[in-house]
Amino acid sequence: MSLTTIWIAMCGMGVITLSLRASFLLLPPHVVLPPLLRRALRFVPAAVLTAIYMPELLLVQAVPEVSLHNPRLLAGGVAILIALRFRNTFLTILSGLVALHLFHL
Amino acid sequence: MFSAPHDYNAADVRAGFISALPVLAGVMPFGLITGVAMAAGGIPPLEACLMSVIAFAGASQLAATQLLGSSAPVAVIFFTTLFINLRFMMYSASLRQHLRQLPWGWKLLAGYFLSDNCYALCIGQFSRAGRDKHPLWFFFGAALPVWMTWQIGTIVGVLAGAAVPAAWRLEFAAPLAFVALSVPLLRDRGMVAAALAAGLTAALATALPMRSGMVLAAIAGIAAGLLFEKRTT
Numbered sequence: 001m002s003l004t005t006i007w008i009a010m011c012g013m014g015v016i017t018l019s020l021r022a023s024f025l026l027l028p029p030h031v032v033l034p035p036l037l038r039r040a041l042r043f044v045p046a047a048v049l050t051a052i053y054m055p056e057l058l059l060v061q062a063v064p065e066v067s068l069h070n071p072r073l074l075a076g077g078v079a080i081l082i083a084l085r086f087r088n089t090f091l092t093i094l095s096g097l098v099a100l101h102l103f104h105l
Numbered sequence: 106m107f108s109a110p111h112d113y114n115a116a117d118v119r120a121g122f123i124s125a126l127p128v129l130a131g132v133m134p135f136g137l138i139t140g141v142a143m144a145a146g147g148i149p150p151l152e153a154c155l156m157s158v159i160a161f162a163g164a165s166q167l168a169a170t171q172l173l174g175s176s177a178p179v180a181v182i183f184f185t186t187l188f189i190n191l192r193f194m195m196y197s198a199s200l201r202q203h204l205r206q207l208p209w210g211w212k213l214l215a216g217y218f219l220s221d222n223c224y225a226l227c228i229g230q231f232s233r234a235g236r237d238k239h240p241l242w243f244f245f246g247a248a249l250p251v252w253m254t255w256q257i258g259t260i261v262g263v264l265a266g267a268a269v270p271a272a273w274r275l276e277f278a279a280p281l282a283f284v285a286l287s288v289p290l291l292r293d294r295g296m297v298a299a300a301l302a303a304g305l306t307a308a309l310a311t312a313l314p315m316r317s318g319m320v321l322a323a324i325a326g327i328a329a330g331l332l333f334e335k336r337t338t
Contacts, residue, residue, distance in 0.1 A: 043331070
């Protein structure tokens with residue numbers, strides 16, 4: 001990755017994030033979210049956050065690999081179970097990292 | 106633009122600050138992990154720390170790290186940032202009546218600091234208390250310690266991450282952080298459907314050019330969520 005790309009990405013991220021955060025604080029009071037958009041927005045975090053990590057677990061060299069030979073999938077599975085049970089960020093990440101090392105043995 | 110409201114109130118700033126203290130125990134480790142993941146993902150230390158200041162949004166910093174590592178074009182990084190951070194628009198809509206009397210410069214500044222934690226602290230306080238706390242001063246009292254802790258956490262993480270050997274596989278902390286962020290959201294049928302549809306689409310669509318599978322995944326997830334949500338009315 002080139003330094004220029006990182007800087008462009010970084011500045012764009014700043015502008016996008018600030019625009020979203022300040023959006024309704026600055027918009028005139030009569031501008032509101034339409035109900036359908038509000039319903040749809042509810043699903044965005046769960047959808048996008050899962051879309052980011054799922055390929056990292058399922059794919060081995062760009063090919064889906066659902067088997068006991070995929071240590072990332074197994075370690076991710078452990079982390080998902082821990083997250084469901086304890087809802088604790090630190091514990092989830094720690095368990096996943098430890099599991100990855102164990103499955104690599 | 107920045108003409109300060111005349112009712113500066115140190116007690117409200119202090120109230121916000123104190124309410125933020127317990128939350129910092131969660132901000133610090135997430136900042137550390139984000140810093141470590143950015144360093145392990147190949148973002149140089151200075152740029153990694155600057156990203157924390159400029160974007161100040163952990164999940165999108167992690168996502169950008171992943172995408173930069175896989176040579177995705179910046180357009181995909183922008184799109185992903187937009188979708189991950191759409192929730193801030195909802196926070197913005199929900200807080201605006203409490204901050205409506207401010208000059209626009211202060212609103213912009215408040216927008217910059219509007220993180221998940223800060224929103225949760227303020228909306229809790231504002232919906233409880235009547236008019237006894239000035240929203241603005243409580244807001245900044247809560248926002249500043251969260252911001253400071255995030256910056257310190259990522260700086261320490263970046264420095265530590267750069268010193269850690271690759272054999273520790275710390276780059277796997279990034280997808281795990283997304284597991285930790287997303288799994289607690291799966292509280293109803295619609296959310297589970299949205300996550301499954303988006304996750305599978307993203308995995309199967311990675312062959313598409315320029316990681317555009319991300320766009321498809323977001324659309325598939327939202328559609329599945331709307332389709333499977335329990336209608337309450």
